[in-house]
Amino acid sequence: MRTQVAIIGAGPAGLLLAHLLHLDGIESVVIEARSQHYAENRIRAGVLEHHVVDVLDQTGLGARMHREGLRHEGTGLLFGGKLHRIDFQALVGQSVMVYGQHEVVRDLIAARQAAGAPLLFECADVLVSGFQGGSPEVRFTQGGQAHTLHCDVIAGCDGFHGVCRPALPPGSWRGYDRVYPFGWLGILADAPPSAEELIYANHERGFALCSQRSPTVQRLYLQCAPDEEVEAWSDDRIWSELGTRLACDGFQLRTGRIFQKGVTPMRSYVAEPMQCGRLFLAGDAAHIVPPTGAKGMNSAVADVLLLSRAIGRWYGSGDDAGLEGYSAAALRRIWKVQRFSWWMTTLFHRFDGASDFDRRVQLAELDYVVGSREASAALAENYVGLPLT
Ligand code: FAD
Ligand code: DHB
Numbered sequence: 369m370r371t372q373v374a375i376i377g378a379g380p381a382g383l384l385l386a387h388l389l390h391l392d393g394i395e396s397v398v399i400e401a402r403s404q405h406y407a408e409n410r411i412r413a414g415v416l417e418h419h420v421v422d423v424l425d426q427t428g429l430g431a432r433m434h435r436e437g438l439r440h441e442g443t444g445l446l447f448g449g450k451l452h453r454i455d456f457q458a459l460v461g462q463s464v465m466v467y468g469q470h471e472v473v474r475d476l477i478a479a480r481q482a483a484g485a486p487l488l489f490e491c492a493d494v495l496v497s498g499f500q501g502g503s504p505e506v507r508f509t510q511g512g513q514a515h516t517l518h519c520d521v522i523a524g525c526d527g528f529h530g531v532c533r534p535a536l537p538p539g540s541w542r543g544y545d546r547v548y549p550f551g552w553l554g555i556l557a558d559a560p561p562s563a564e565e566l567i568y569a570n571h572e573r574g575f576a577l578c579s580q581r582s583p584t585v586q587r588l589y590l591q592c593a594p595d596e597e598v599e600a601w602s603d604d605r606i607w608s609e610l611g612t613r614l615a616c617d618g619f620q621l622r623t624g625r626i627f628q629k630g631v632t633p634m635r636s637y638v639a640e641p642m643q644c645g646r647l648f649l650a651g652d653a654a655h656i657v658p659p660t661g662a663k664g665m666n667s668a669v670a671d672v673l674l675l676s677r678a679i680g681r682w683y684g685s686g687d688d689a690g691l692e693g694y695s696a697a698a699l700r701r702i703w704k705v706q707r708f709s710w711w712m713t714t715l716f717h718r719f720d721g722a723s724d725f726d727r728r729v730q731l732a733e734l735d736y737v738v739g740s741r742e743a744s745a746a747l748a749e750n751y752v753g754l755p756l757t
Pocket of ligand 1: 415
């Protein structure tokens, strides 16, 4: 088998890269470890930055998102029992779209399959090699059959636990890591939204987030231990804890049947550089953010936009400056997104061992953010999304 670009992983990064390359007339093969059903039903992120909405629009992927997604022009910040609004539209003239990551993935898979372009599910034993010389290749098995895919470029879009980052030669890169001493318990529930916009809550019992997916489905999160057993959280306990942490004037938590529960540990991580020879990492394969700023999927989109342009330029004119400079260009944005995600996490979570002084400073910073137009605008600017490239 031969193709121009071998893409490992059919998450948002891999699928969007394949779509962008296809629009540019560049062939790729997407190799995914899991099944199509699994990829389409994996519940993860929910907020799309405005530039990401534009990219999906401009590449023909926006129709269902505009029908079913929820445009939010601001967000709520709750602390000290009081709810404050950050008005994105008034502060920076932009909004975000609440549309589940698995819906984006479904739209991308549908586009890929409609184009009749190769997207291989349930591939095992994936191995990348040859990217430091002139002949990159990917070996894998599918349905018990061994395959070798020869290509010009390998895109490692295989997430944090994939095989591409570990394939970078030791000594050629390093990882920057911060692990947080907590996680998020996330649920989906059959209940109409409790609030028109998201609410990020700082409560002395820990962080809570009230989000939504549709007029009939809510998405909610609670700060918990990083290794929390989901079984320890009965539906009653979840609703009671959410009710406590989200309590404020005029807010009424709408409850309903909980049909999905999961725990996500939280970390910040960046691999530098994100490339070696003709192997390029994108998305979670290269970096992870704690979810507090809703940046994970958006960062994956930023990477592949940059990478697709670099690949297009190389095929178009033989100029490899974009490819050579890919990691440096991507990292400039990524570190700003890391800073924002770390800052939002620090601002809203309860840190065991924090002193009363630390707690007062945290509340003072929140008070400053909502009280200063400049500070509110800085939050809004980062939340709706920094320029993608
Ligand atoms: P992924 O979505 O991880 O896609 C990688 C793909 O590669 C997967 O389909 C995987 O099966 C495949 N793969 C892995 N190994 C191999 C292999 N060896 N061969 C072939 N394929 C392979 N972000 C937010 O902003 N808000 C959230 O609430 C939020 N919740 C999250 C919850 C969880 C449990 C996780 C793990 C992440 C969450 N994120 C969240 C982060 C966000 O979902 C990710 O940043 C986003 O999925 C990144 O997309 P990606 O395509 O880079 O990686
Ligand atoms: C959602 C997830 C986030 O991480 C976030 O910051 C806001 C919303 C969500 O899943 O809806």
